[in-house]
Amino acid sequence: KAGVTQTPRYLIKTRGQQVTLSCSPISGHRSVSWYQQTPGQGLQFLFEYFSETQRNKGNFPGRFSGRQFSNSRSEMNVSTLELGDSALYLCASSGTGWGDTEAFFGQGTRLTVV
């Protein structure tokens, strides 16, 4: 069974640009959630999508957005990048939603904003 795939693995962007990250969940999983990990703030929850609808949202500005497609693949977009957006972005998939079953994480996308 293939795991959660995140692309790209590494990305360098310039301040002010926008970026789109992709996450392909485990086959059959309908929930995809996104996280930001930084040395200073640790792991923080961004949002969760379930069956193409955003179901939960963390405390991040509107520059961070996402969507989920009918095949459950999800994308996360960050607009007007700031230096502080440099982080490891992780996605996780689960069958019915976080907490009810275990979540499977991808290896993450390392975003560097210069």
Added chain:
Amino acid sequence: DAKTTQPNSMESNEEEPVHLPCNHSTISGTDYIHWYRQLPSQGPEYVIHGLTSNVNNRMASLAIAEDRKSSTLILHRATLRDAAVYYCILRAHMSGGSNYKLTFGKGTLLTVNP
């Protein structure tokens, strides 16, 4: 708001038991306690979760205090492959269907000595 507190680091010897504590004194009655671990250059992986009763699985045991204000992840026989950052996470159910809030601890870096 719920909060989780974990020691920054702990050390253990191979083949010995390890007790990783987590304080969550502001936990609410319906908050689940989850543990995930993150190996270097990997996304987090599920370890165990529980609500009120102690839980066991093939990886570990979770001991939850009677007042639920703290919990302990127990690795019965540490191996070198258990060296990782262990995260204690609270999943709080919010009103309105499947809404929830996640609170991440800062994580405990476990070092296992051969």
